[in-house]
Structures are given as structure tokens and as C-alpha cells.
Amino acid sequence: GIQxxxxxxxxxxxxxxxxxLRCNFSxxxxxxxxxxxxxxxxxxxxxxxxSGTKQNGRLSATTVATERYSLLYISSSQTTDSGVYFCxxxxxxxxxxxxxxxxxxxxxx
Amino acid sequence: GAGVSQxxxxxxxxxxxxxxxxxxxxxxxxxxYWYRQSLGQGLEFLIYxxxxxxxxxxxxxxxxxxxxxxxxSVSTLTIQRTQQEDSAVYLCASxxxxxxxxxxxxFGPGTRLTVL
Numbered sequence: 001g002i003q004x005x006x007x008x009x010x011x012x013x014x015x016x017x018x019x020x021l022r023c024n025f026s027x028x029x030x031x032x033x034x035x036x037x038x039x040x041x042x043x044x045x046x047x048x049x050x051s052g053t054k055q056n057g058r059l060s061a062t063t064v065a066t067e068r069y070s071l072l073y074i075s076s077s078q079t080t081d082s083g084v085y086f087c088x089x090x091x092x093x094x095x096x097x098x099x100x101x102x103x104x105x106x107x108x109x
Numbered sequence: 110g111a112g113v114s115q116x117x118x119x120x121x122x123x124x125x126x127x128x129x130x131x132x133x134x135x136x137x138x139x140x141x142y143w144y145r146q147s148l149g150q151g152l153e154f155l156i157y158x159x160x161x162x163x164x165x166x167x168x169x170x171x172x173x174x175x176x177x178x179x180x181x182s183v184s185t186l187t188i189q190r191t192q193q194e195d196s197a198v199y200l201c202a203s204x205x206x207x208x209x210x211x212x213x214x215x216f217g218p219g220t221r222l223t224v225l
Contacts, residue, residue: 031211041146041198043216050211086152095207096142096165097214099152 002027002091006100013077013107021072021103023087030090032063033097034072037084046072046085077107111135113217115201121223122191130186130220132201140207141184142214143168143176147197155199158184159207191224198222 003026013019023032034046047054047061049070054061058077063070074081084104088097114133122128134141143155154168158178169175173191178184188195198221202214 033213035216040218041221042218043200045213045215048213088152090211092165095140095204095211095214096154096157096168097144097152097202098154101151 002029002089002098004087004089004098004100006085006087006103008103009101010104011106013105015077015079015107015109017077017107018073018075019077019105021074021085021105023070023072023100025068025070025087025089028065028068031095032070033088034061034070035086035088036081037086037102039083043086074105077105079107079109081105082107113201113203113215115199115217115220117220118218119221119223121225123225124193125190127187127189128191128222130188130199130222132184132186132203132217134182134184134201134203135215136182138203138205138215139181140204140212140214141178142202142204143184143186144200144202145197146200146219150197152200155186157207188222191222193224196222196224 005024035043049063051065058075060073084102086102088099141158157165173189176186198219200219201217204212204214
């Protein structure tokens with residue numbers, strides 16, 4: 001089956017810093033989602049981005065489908081950005097999501 | 110509009126008991142998914158419903174796990190004779206179409222199950 005790898009596994013930032021999270025996947029995909037899991041466990045949709053670049057406020061994402069990776073950029077980080085960031089891709093016709101292991105981000109004041 | 114809801118939010122049970130977890134998807138979403146998140150295992154797929162049928166049950170870990178969906182809406186995940194290794198957060202998601210995997214899945218808040 002498809003493999004999804006995220007890096008780095010952990011990241012500590014000072015408030016105001018920028019960061020880039022990476023997601024590599026082992027096969028061609030027709031969808032990719034980025035999620036933020038907040039400290040209460042809720043998975044919040046950030047981006048649906050099978051290809052190209054999207055921006056939403058301080059966050060942006062780029063997927064290069066031909067090279068099988070996606071990047072999530074966080075600019076001017078805030079303490080509320082802390083949590084775990086997951087990327088996920090669908091597998092087989094039903095679209096069940098295969099998740100990476102996540103990047104745990106901690107933003108210090 | 111209302112998102113995906115799950116109940117209960119927390120469930121503590123004794124080993125050997127049966128539990129039922131409920132998921133209410135977003136209205137009009139035909140696809141519904143169950144996932145499990147446990148320490149050391151990450152987020153794992155359990156089962157997928159398209160309408161009331163389950164074309165993919167490949168993630169159910171044992172025959173103690175079953176799920177149904179009625180009226181193309183509410184789904185119940187049942188775990189019989191619970192074991193301590195069943196302790197996890199059970200997450201439900203729904204999407205508008207499902208087939209082809211090209212649409213966005215929206216997740217509920219989860220049910221945290223603790224088996225003593």
C-alpha cells in the first residue's frame with residue numbers, strides 16, 4: 001500500500017518564527033489533505049490540495065504531485081499553532097485516508 | 110452548518126463488556142469513515158460506508174468489531190468483549206461523495222475509550 005512520511009517528527013519554535021513541514025508519499029494520489037490536531041484532539045481541516053499552492057492567512061501549502069511531496073508553511077507562528085500536523089492521502093476507490101505519523105509542533109511564547 | 114458529531118465523548122468500561130459508539134455525519138454526506146487513534150499506532154482506518162453498505166471493512170482489527178449505518182446517516186461502531194488494547198480515540202469522518210477519494214473528509218471530535 002501507499003506510504004506517507006512526514007518530517008520533522010518534532011519541532012519547537014519561538015513565537016513569530018516561520019516553519020516548513022514536509023509530507024512525502026510513495027505513489028501517485030488524486031487528493032491530499034493537511035490537518036491540525038489541536039490539544040483537545042480535534043482534527044481540523046487545513047487544506048485539500050491535490051496539486052498546486054493554496055494560502056489561508058498565515059498558512060499555505062504546496063503539493064508537487066509529480067514528485068510526490070507536499071509542504072505546509074506556517075509563517076509568524078503563534079502559540080495557538082501548537083499541536084500535531086498530519087497529512088493524509090486517499091487509498092483505493094473508497095478514499096480511505098492513509099495518514100503520516102504527524103509533526104508535533106510546539107510554539108513557545 | 111452542523112459538523113460531524115460523536116457520542117459519547119468519553120467512555121470508560123471494564124474488560125469484557127460491550128460498547129457502542131455513535132457517529133452523526135454531516136447532513137447529505139454519503140460516505141462515512143471510522144478511524145482509530147492510539148498511542149504508538151497513529152491514525153488507522155477501520156471501515157468505510159457508502160450509503161448503508163460497507164465496501165471496505167479491511168481495517169477492523171478483529172471479529173469483535175462491527176459497524177452499521179442506517180438510513181444513510183447515523184453509524185454505530187460496536188466493540189464486543191472489550192480488551193485493554195482497544196483503548197483509543199475513535200474518530201468518525203464523513204465526505205460528500207466518497208468514491209474515487211477526491212473529496213474532503215471532515216472529522217468529528219472523537220470518542221475516547223478507556224478499557225480498565
